[in-house]
Amino acid sequence: MYRYRRNNGFSRPYSYTQISSWVFIIIQIIVFVVLTLPLLTLFHLIAACIMFFFSLSLLIYFWIRVSLARLIDDASYNIDTARLCNYCCANVNSESKHCKICNKCVPKFDHHCGILNTCIGMGNYKFFICLLLSLLLYNCAIAGFSGRMIGDYFISNEEFVHRSRRIGRFINIHASVVMNFLLCISSGLINVVILFLLVFHLYLRINHLTTYQYIQQSRNKREDQIRTGETINSNVNKTEIDNIKVTPAC
Numbered sequence: 238m239y240r241y242r243r244n245n246g247f248s249r250p251y252s253y254t255q256i257s258s259w260v261f262i263i264i265q266i267i268v269f270v271v272l273t274l275p276l277l278t279l280f281h282l283i284a285a286c287i288m289f290f291f292s293l294s295l296l297i298y299f300w301i302r303v304s305l306a307r308l309i310d311d312a313s314y315n316i317d318t319a320r321l322c323n324y325c326c327a328n329v330n331s332e333s334k335h336c337k338i339c340n341k342c343v344p345k346f347d348h349h350c351g352i353l354n355t356c357i358g359m360g361n362y363k364f365f366i367c368l369l370l371s372l373l374l375y376n377c378a379i380a381g382f383s384g385r386m387i388g389d390y391f392i393s394n395e396e397f398v399h400r401s402r403r404i405g406r407f408i409n410i411h412a413s414v415v416m417n418f419l420l421c422i423s424s425g426l427i428n429v430v431i432l433f434l435l436v437f438h439l440y441l442r443i444n445h446l447t448t449y450q451y452i453q454q455s456r457n458k459r460e461d462q463i464r465t466g467e468t469i470n471s472n473v474n475k476t477e478i479d480n481i482k483v484t485p486a487c
């Protein structure tokens with residue numbers, strides 16, 4: 238019987254987190270282009286345009302590269318180290334892992350990313366790191382220049398007042414500041430998460446681990462601790478029972 242197998246990140250069905258992230262990025266772009274850029278000074282406007290559109294191009298490029306990567310065990314396994322995948326009913330490389338969401342064996346499986354709706358493995362891990370770096374740059378540009386616009390609003394220098402009067406005919410300046418504040422905070426928070434992910438993956442690289450192996454190791458350690466705790470407890474209980482037995486009755 239045929240079972241669905243996901244080819245890449247753009248294969249249907251799309252995940253809710255994937256759709257949400259697309260919608261969020263589109264909102265970010267609209268707010269930044271319509272409510273931030275027009276209120277910047279000419280110097281900041283040029284700098285913001287270069288940084289924003291450059292990082293956005295990188296983001297789109299790496300998003301597509303990660304999503305379209307062909308991640309499937311090509312059956313070129315070494316017969317001595319190969320193992321049988323019970324889901325694929327086929328021999329696969331020893332480092333491959335079956336992703337139940339994509340229903341395929343992925344070489345050097347790292348994790349399944351819900352936002353990208355695809356696995357991260359040998360075929361796209363480097364692009365995934367580049368995607369994180371471009372996301373960091375993109376959100377830095379947004380947070381930095383929307384923060385700059387808010388700063389200009391509170392300082393209210395002559396140039397800003399002149400600009401806001403000109404643009405105020407089309408958009409509400411106060412509403413624009415509120416939207417820029419939300420944009421700045423959300424981009425800053427996203428950057429905190431991305432930085433954490435980058436540090437985490439640096440740690441994994443140093444220790445020659447994948448995310449999946451790290452999770453498995455942590456789980457095994459926890460299970461060992463629970464088992465050791467149970468053994469100590471049972472030994473303590475046994476000693477207590479023995480003590481009761483040898484204590485002479487008064």
Ligand SMILES: [Zn+2]
Nearest residue numbers: 322325335342
């Ligand atoms: Zn498999």
Ligand SMILES: [Zn+2]
Nearest residue numbers: 336339349356
């Ligand atoms: Zn997957």
